[in-house]
Amino acid sequence: MHDDERLDPAYLQHIRSTTRILKKPIAGIVSGYHKLPYILIAPDKNNDRWSVEIRGKIHVSPKLVITPNPNHPTFAELFGTEMMNAQLSTRMFSFLYTNRYNNIKIENEDFHVEKSEENQETKISQAMEEIMQRELVTTALISCPDVNYYPVALERFIQDILEREFNV
Numbered sequence: 271m272h273d274d275e276r277l278d279p280a281y282l283q284h285i286r287s288t289t290r291i292l293k294k295p296i297a298g299i300v301s302g303y304h305k306l307p308y309i310l311i312a313p314d315k316n317n318d319r320w321s322v323e324i325r326g327k328i329h330v331s332p333k334l335v336i337t338p339n340p341n342h343p344t345f346a347e348l349f350g351t352e353m354m355n356a357q358l359s360t361r362m363f364s365f366l367y368t369n370r371y372n373n374i375k376i377e378n379e380d381f382h383v384e385k386s387e388e389n390q391e392t393k394i395s396q397a398m399e400e401i402m403q404r405e406l407v408t409t410a411l412i413s414c415p416d417v418n419y420y421p422v423a424l425e426r427f428i429q430d431i432l433e434r435e436f437n438v
Contacts, residue, residue: 310413323386328428
């Protein structure tokens, strides 16, 4: 990677700090292997009057740590590369701002991306209404400021859940 292609740490921190976790699951990770369904909504990069909705399920489970520097999957390995910033795709999914979660394994499934002609706030309202009507108590709703950096927003969501569940 060339110097001009490096990820800007200040921008990554901006994504983390402006990501809004609008609804957290009632129950998250208590013990063992858990699924965390999510709906993430961000503005469309090509038309800011439109939005992009990303749905999936994150699996979180304890992991046996054998070495002091375990291998973590990259963002691309977890989410593919659709919609993702190219430089971000090779970054390791290992909680960028902390070392506390080295014994957690993260996997993604049921990944689905859909563009919408509704703006971000309208799409968020529709998703919240769906969550309430269907009584989806385990599904998170996340608002991300930049769809190309959605894995950073998901990382923030998982870290929030881990901190809540394990009081770390």
